[in-house]
Amino acid sequence: MAKTLYDKLFDSHVVHEENGAALLYIDRHLVHEVTSPQAFEGLKLSARKVWRVSSVLAVPDHNVPTTDRSKGIADPVSRLQVETLDNNCAEFGITEFRMNDARQGIVHVIGPEQGATLPGMTVVCGDSHTSTHGAFGALAHGIGTSEVEHVLATQCLVQKKSKAMLVKVEGQLGRGITAKDIALAVIGKIGTAGGTGYAIEFAGSAIRGLSMEGRMTLCNMAIEAGARAGMVAVDDTTINYVKGRPYAPKAEQWDAAVAYWRTLHSDEGAKFDAVVELDAAAILPQVTWGTSPEMVTGIDGKVPDPAKESDPTKRGGIERALEYMGLQANTPIEQIHIDKVFIGSCTNSRIEDLRAAAAIAKGKHVAPNVKLAMVVPGSGLVKAQAEQEGLDKVFKDAGFEWREPGCSMCLAMNADRLEPGERCASTSNRNFEGRQGQGGRTHLVSPEMAAAAAVAGHFVDVRQL
Amino acid sequence: MQPFVTLDGLAVPLDRANVDTDAIIPKQFLKSIKRSGFGPNAFDEWRYLDHGEPGMDNSQRKVNPDFVLNQPRYQGAEILLARENFGCGSSREHAPWALLDYGFRAIVAPSFADIFFNNCFKNGILPVVLSAEAVDRLFKAVQTTPGYKILIDLEKQTVQTPDGQAYSFEVDAFRKHCLLNGLDDIGLTLQHVDKIKAFETQHKQTQPWLFNQ
Ligand code: SF4
Numbered sequence: 001m002a003k004t005l006y007d008k009l010f011d012s013h014v015v016h017e018e019n020g021a022a023l024l025y026i027d028r029h030l031v032h033e034v035t036s037p038q039a040f041e042g043l044k045l046s047a048r049k050v051w052r053v054s055s056v057l058a059v060p061d062h063n064v065p066t067t068d069r070s071k072g073i074a075d076p077v078s079r080l081q082v083e084t085l086d087n088n089c090a091e092f093g094i095t096e097f098r099m100n101d102a103r104q105g106i107v108h109v110i111g112p113e114q115g116a117t118l119p120g121m122t123v124v125c126g127d128s129h130t131s132t133h134g135a136f137g138a139l140a141h142g143i144g145t146s147e148v149e150h151v152l153a154t155q156c157l158v159q160k161k162s163k164a165m166l167v168k169v170e171g172q173l174g175r176g177i178t179a180k181d182i183a184l185a186v187i188g189k190i191g192t193a194g195g196t197g198y199a200i201e202f203a204g205s206a207i208r209g210l211s212m213e214g215r216m217t218l219c220n221m222a223i224e225a226g227a228r229a230g231m232v233a234v235d236d237t238t239i240n241y242v243k244g245r246p247y248a249p250k251a252e253q254w255d256a257a258v259a260y261w262r263t264l265h266s267d268e269g270a271k272f273d274a275v276v277e278l279d280a281a282a283i284l285p286q287v288t289w290g291t292s293p294e295m296v297t298g299i300d301g302k303v304p305d306p307a308k309e310s311d312p313t314k315r316g317g318i319e320r321a322l323e324y325m326g327l328q329a330n331t332p333i334e335q336i337h338i339d340k341v342f343i344g345s346c347t348n349s350r351i352e353d354l355r356a357a358a359a360i361a362k363g364k365h366v367a368p369n370v371k372l373a374m375v376v377p378g379s380g381l382v383k384a385q386a387e388q389e390g391l392d393k394v395f396k397d398a399g400f401e402w403r404e405p406g407c408s409m410c411l412a413m414n415a416d417r418l419e420p421g422e423r424c425a426s427t428s429n430r431n432f433e434g435r436q437g438q439g440g441r442t443h444l445v446s447p448e449m450a451a452a453a454a455v456a457g458h459f460v461d462v463r464q465l
Numbered sequence: 466m467q468p469f470v471t472l473d474g475l476a477v478p479l480d481r482a483n484v485d486t487d488a489i490i491p492k493q494f495l496k497s498i499k500r501s502g503f504g505p506n507a508f509d510e511w512r513y514l515d516h517g518e519p520g521m522d523n524s525q526r527k528v529n530p531d532f533v534l535n536q537p538r539y540q541g542a543e544i545l546l547a548r549e550n551f552g553c554g555s556s557r558e559h560a561p562w563a564l565l566d567y568g569f570r571a572i573v574a575p576s577f578a579d580i581f582f583n584n585c586f587k588n589g590i591l592p593v594v595l596s597a598e599a600v601d602r603l604f605k606a607v608q609t610t611p612g613y614k615i616l617i618d619l620e621k622q623t624v625q626t627p628d629g630q631a632y633s634f635e636v637d638a639f640r641k642h643c644l645l646n647g648l649d650d651i652g653l654t655l656q657h658v659d660k661i662k663a664f665e666t667q668h669k670q671t672q673p674w675l676f677n678q
Binding site for chain 2: 015016023025027037038041042045046048051052054077080081084118120121145146149150153154155156158247248249253254256257260
């Protein structure tokens with residue numbers, strides 16, 4: 001029978017099945033400081049061991065400062081979480097890229113960068129954006145703390161099979177249109193609950209045309225569409241990206257691995273439970289105006305008018321969002337002025353994102369009304385690469401701050417945050433109330449759009465620059 | 466997880482309906498990196514007269530003498546007698562962690578909130594549902610008789626009182642099995658150790674690169 005990519009990945013990891021739930025074998029377990037302490041404590045309390053230490057890779061990312069780290073972490077709660085991770089990894093013999101390691105970075109950036117995420121793997125992490133790793137033709141799930149402990153102790157996850165959704169994007173993307181715009185356009189179309197209960201496979205010529213960075217951006221946001229996993233079939237782009245990375249297979253293993261990886265695509269005629277189609281050429285640069293990623297429109301659009309919404313629940317939602325966001329109905333998106341710019345997060349902090357943003361910022365300057373424009377690379381290696389290419393200089397000359405890697409203002413667990421009422425053009429993935437700081441107002445955009453907004457002081461259409 | 470077979474314990478009557486998880490363990494304690502140590506802050510706002518924050522020395526705080534858990538006759542209680550809809554509100558697993566850390570192994574009430582009810586089983590606490598009348602009788606008996614102990618027998622699915630009354634209760638067969646044997650989700654999965662190992666061996670043969678490092 002013709003199988004979907006999801007079927008292949010799921011079925012090849014089933015250890016046991018009972019009462020409709022499968023015990024799935026986990027190949028890679030990524031760990032960070034926020035969701036792991038109680039899991040390690042649970043292991044210790046029940047005197048259990050880590051099943052396969054070599055499957056685990058740990059890194060602190062949420063709480064690390066993005067400014068000078070030589071003096072450590074000032075906030076005691078953040079410091080304790082990071083130290084706890086250090087101690088747990090040391091105690092259990094787990095490989096950890098510590099805060100001052102050159103390879104440290106956001107967990108979803110370092111996994112692929114190291115080749116620790118490989119095609120055909122099952123990947124889990126105590127973090128919802130684990131869907132990112134599906135870009136490699138892998139099955140990647142975000143899990144809770146009890147499950148982190150479960151995977152540490154048993155190498156397995158209890159999982160019910162989801163339904164399969166195909167999101168097909170055919171055609172040529174316009175100039176200046178990125179994977180982020182595809183992701184937001186998909187969410188705008190199916191809604192933040194549209195993918196609930198599904199694993200999404202992204203396919204079509206526009207997806208095949210994306211780089212691995214772009215595919216990661218797209219799969220990263222699958223969770224924002226309600227799906228627990230997003231994935232893209234393996235092709236040359238995937239294989240070329242993986243080749244030569246520290247954890248990637250070498251020598252004679254390489255050929256065997258590639259031969260297997262080439263089978264990781266949906267078979268001709270495989271059946272999906274739902275199919276969504278988008279025309280790549282019709283996708284515009286996207287900007288969110290509200291407090292949910294589905295509250296999004298093209299750059300030529302306007303803030304919606306709740307009076308025109310007939311569904312009372314939706315109308316109430318729009319009214320509340322506009323009130324929180326401090327926006328008037330019918331305001332053209334291009335007239336929205338911003339206070340801060342954040343280029344970073346596991347969605348858009350890879351080298352390609354930084355190159356794209358730098359290309360826009362080059363030779364220009366951050367507008368006077370923008371109080372802070374910061375660029376936070378996704379990892380130490382991304383940062384080093386960018387510096388080698390002189391991108392840091394481009395950003396600094398343009399008035400951007402160039403920071404150390406971490407989650408930073410994506411969720412404001414460290415010192416980087418919005419003040420109440422501040423408006424931010426952000427390349428992150430969530431625009432929920434208070435996400436980037438209490439009372440902060442987030443507009444999600446691509447790196448190009450964020451850089452353009454920084455220079456103009458308000459949103460502008462990158463296609464016209 | 467500690468098995469639960471029988472418990473002959475002192476009961477403490479918490480005479481309020483709709484006790485929510487924020488009352489069981491207030492949100493400021495969720496920043497902790499631990500799942501143990503919540504006991505001293507269980508019911509923090511009711512137990513103490515001042516506002517509690519993580520890191521405070523609880524032994525130095527002023528306790529509320531009127532709160533039932535603070536009364537000398539109920540010290541060492543292992544059974545919490547409660548009213549309907551116990552454990553409603555946020556799904557935090559810190560609530561059963563706090564009750565367990567305080568010393569409770571069983572909660573008897575006419576009804577429980579769903580997620581809390583599940584979380585209890587995951588953490589070795591037995592939630593017992595009895596009729597409102599039965600619970601009411603237990604409340605009266607506990608309140609009027611110092612040192613009143615209740616015997617809970619999970620195998621027999623009964624609650625017995627010192628005066629010879631016995632009430633039976635329902636419990637899902639699978640959950641009963643897990644509690645009697647002290648099997649948490651991890652324990653259950655580990656019953657399949659052989660299958661996991663066999664899978665791993667075969668997986669390693671077909672995709673050896675997954676096991677490099
Ligand atoms: S960058 Fe943001 S979304 Fe990604 S892992 Fe960090 S906090 Fe989560």
